[in-house]
Amino acid sequence: MTAQRNELNAVSDNADQRATAVSDQRAIPDATVARLAIYLRALTGLGERGTATVSSEELATEAGVNSAKLRKDLSYLGSYGVRGVGYDVASLTEHIQMTLGLNRNRAVALIGIGHLGQALVGYAGFASRGFRISAVIAADPALVGTRLRGLTVQHVNNLNEVVRSEKIAIAVLAVPASSAQDVCDRLVAAGVTSILNFAPTVLNVPAHVDVRKVDLAAELQILSFHDNRKAARADCAPFAEVAPATGAVSVR
């Protein structure tokens, strides 16, 4: 059947785990955290359309998952639904934002302003979903000092000061693979502990630093694999392509 849904990237995990023994506020599974971001997106949409309440079934459809998974996920945050009724859109939105730490608007530094970097600076989706790019950093001296979307491009040597003065929480790495590790090391030295890496290379970081990556070509390769499979299957069973046309998320 092949389903269609999206499902997400998973996560890292970074052994949190006991430590401090107490205060161990129920750990939220990584897979759940990744989906919370999607639920939030769906909730925001619902809120804008004026919906005040949603059932797990509706929200699940909206988010492209099944309702049992959604309820289980939300149950890790506590009990914010009302039996027989559903979830209050506004308060659930707020709870998820809180859980993801989005209450304080987080400052993001972008390093590397090639094609991709420039696209990211202009990406409206960051601002609308809790992030503000507060620093743009490049290695090329020719670019330093120029202005981009209201920000003055800083040199990578000033990383320390920029990170400190702008209180950078997260760095987005959009530099070539060849310099990614070097820049990453500097970021870590400057105190950054969360990095989103677009360079097609594995970053080496100390244990307290979180790295997530987006590998565009890898995504296409994964699609390619499945496509290949479909083609092979079609060869064997030329009439298999029935496909319910609009199928809900279904899966099953």
Next chain:
Amino acid sequence: MTAQRNELNAVSDNADQRATAVSDQRAIPDATVARLAIYLRALTGLGERGTATVSSEELATEAGVNSAKLRKDLSYLGSYGVRGVGYDVASLTEHIQMTLGLNRNRAVALIGIGHLGQALVGYAGFASRGFRISAVIAADPALVGTRLRGLTVQHVNNLNEVVRSEKIAIAVLAVPASSAQDVCDRLVAAGVTSILNFAPTVLNVPAHVDVRKVDLAAELQILSFHDNRKAARADCAPFAEVAPATGAVSVR
């Protein structure tokens, strides 16, 4: 050591696979498929540096995973290693490429040429890893007909012809969320069965179509969550930040 604790990012999975019942050449788990792309990247690097043979330990470090996982993953492809020696870089590279269906160079259509779309057209990583953007499509009539990186921008109404004439295998959706579903429907109608979606919205597609998504803001939100956790932990245990600097993946 070079620790490889990156270990993060996990994977996504996207459509399930199985099915096919018969001719079910040992099904490769989704988690494995997603990592094959990473191994391939690492192998390419090793090949270029002249390495002829790698052990699972070395390749795993290079790819940021642990060696048991790597061996298990590769075992799904068959036996391409030599006990006591390791894997032949060239032949393993080829086998993974074959498995991912990268032997034939796949044509990709890009729909939407805003900031992100333009960055993607120029992204060298696609070409170098088996994909060629062979069509660029926009909805804005003002853009249609202009040239971009050697390609003439086509109108979205010509989707059918373009998909057919260029033998498009995969479509990359870089349009605003508001038109994503509409464009997606047209793509499906034109026969596209693999879509990489950058729009922050869930796409509804029939079961035979595969969708993977990249949600940039969601990635930042996930980092934000972990960052928040780290901060909370630091509050309770101010001296916890020992971080073995290079420690293994830990997590136990």
Next chain:
DNA sequence: ACGTGTGAAAATATTCACAGCT
């Protein structure tokens, strides 16, 4: 010796199915 390949164990994640609240 060395390092792959793999069963078996452990850890995670998903789905089922229903008790219990509104």
Next chain:
DNA sequence: AGCTGTGAATATTTTCACACGT
């Protein structure tokens, strides 16, 4: 009557640990 919250069942993924080939 409807829908959440969740134990229990299932499925998937990761890790261990070691037999076995070279």
